[in-house]
Amino acid sequence: MALTTQKELDLRQIHDTEFPLPDEIQGTLAVTSLSRIYNWSRRSSMWPLLFGLACCAIEMIGMASSRFDFSRFGMEVMRASPRQSDLIIVSGTVTKKMVVPIVRIYNQMPEPKYILAMGACASGGGPFKEGYNVVSGIDKYLPVDVYVPGCPPTPQSLLYGLIALQKKIDGQSIANADDVPWYGAGPSEPTPIPILGPDIIDPRQMDIIRRQAEYAAQGKPYGVRELPPPMEIKKKVSAKAAALAAATVAAAPEPLDENRLKRRMEALERRRAFATKNPEV
Numbered sequence: 001m002a003l004t005t006q007k008e009l010d011l012r013q014i015h016d017t018e019f020p021l022p023d024e025i026q027g028t029l030a031v032t033s034l035s036r037i038y039n040w041s042r043r044s045s046m047w048p049l050l051f052g053l054a055c056c057a058i059e060m061i062g063m064a065s066s067r068f069d070f071s072r073f074g075m076e077v078m079r080a081s082p083r084q085s086d087l088i089i090v091s092g093t094v095t096k097k098m099v100v101p102i103v104r105i106y107n108q109m110p111e112p113k114y115i116l117a118m119g120a121c122a123s124g125g126g127p128f129k130e131g132y133n134v135v136s137g138i139d140k141y142l143p144v145d146v147y148v149p150g151c152p153p154t155p156q157s158l159l160y161g162l163i164a165l166q167k168k169i170d171g172q173s174i175a176n177a178d179d180v181p182w183y184g185a186g187p188s189e190p191t192p193i194p195i196l197g198p199d200i201i202d203p204r205q206m207d208i209i210r211r212q213a214e215y216a217a218q219g220k221p222y223g224v225r226e227l228p229p230p231m232e233i234k235k236k237v238s239a240k241a242a243a244l245a246a247a248t249v250a251a252a253p254e255p256l257d258e259n260r261l262k263r264r265m266e267a268l269e270r271r272r273a274f275a276t277k278n279p280e281v
C-alpha cells in the first residue's frame with residue numbers, strides 16, 4: 001500500500017517491508033501492509049474511559065497531566081461515556097459493590113476494547129486481598145490485556161503499560177480471525193454481570209454454588225473449595241472471516257529460495273546502512 005501525506009506525518013513509522021525506498025521520498029511515501037495501517041491507526045487513537053476507583057486513580061490523573069502527558073500517544077481524549085471508549089484503566093481497589101457497574105460499563109463499550117489492570121488492587125486484591133468487601137482482581141470477571149504492578153504504580157509505569165498495550169495491538173493481524181473477533185457475525189456475547197447479594201456471585205459459577213447449597217441441605221460436607229471451569233471465550237467468526245483465514249493459510253508463501261533470500265539480505269543491509277548513517281531516525 002502506498003500513501004502520500006502531509007508534511008507533519010512521518011510515514012517512516014508505518015513503512016513495513018523489506019523493499020527499501022530512495023532516501024528523498026522516505027518521509028512522504030510508505031510501502032506497508034493493511035494490518036500495519038489498521039493497527040497503527042487504532043493504537044494511536046486509543047480513548048480511555050474517564051473512570052477511577054481509588055488511590056491509583058490519582059497517579060492516573062498525574063499521568064494525564066502536563067508532566068507525563070499521555071497525549072503524546074494519542075490517548076488524551078478521555079471519554080466520560082463507555083460508548084466512545086476503547087480502553088478501561090481499572091485504577092484502584094475493586095470492591096464487590098463496584099465490580100457490578102464495572103462489568104456493566106465494560107459491556108457498554110464497543111469492540112475492539114481493552115482492559116488495563118492498574119496496581120496491586122486491580123490486579124489481585126492488593127493489600128485488601130480476601131477482604132470481606134474486595135474482589136481479588138478484576139481478571140476474575142473481565143479479560144485483562146495488561147497488568148501494571150505497584151501500589152500505586154507511578155505515572156511512568158502506567159505509561160509503560162500503555163506502551164505494552166500498543167505493542168500488543170501492533171502484533172495483531174487483520175487476516176487472523178482470532179485477532180479481530182469483533183468482525184464476526186452478530187453482536188459479541190456480553191460478559192455476565194455479577195450479582196451483589198450477601199456476597200458477590202459470578203453467574204458463571206452458579207452450578208458450583210447450587211451444588212454446595214444442595215450438599216449443605218443434605219447435611220453433607222460443603223464449602224470444599226472447587227475451582228470454576230476455565231473461562232470460555234466465545235468468539236463468533238463469520239464464514240467470510242473463516243474463509244479469509246483459511247485462504248491466507250493456504251496461500252502461505254513458499255519457503256524462500258536462494259535468490260529471494262539474497263535479495264532480502266541485500267535490502268536489509270541497505271536499511272542497516274541507512275540506519276547507521278541516520279542514527280536520529
Ligand code: SF4
Pocket residue numbers: 054055056057091092093118119120121122126127150151152153
Ligand atoms: S494498589 Fe495501592 S495505591 Fe492502588 S488502589 Fe490499591 S492500595 Fe491504593
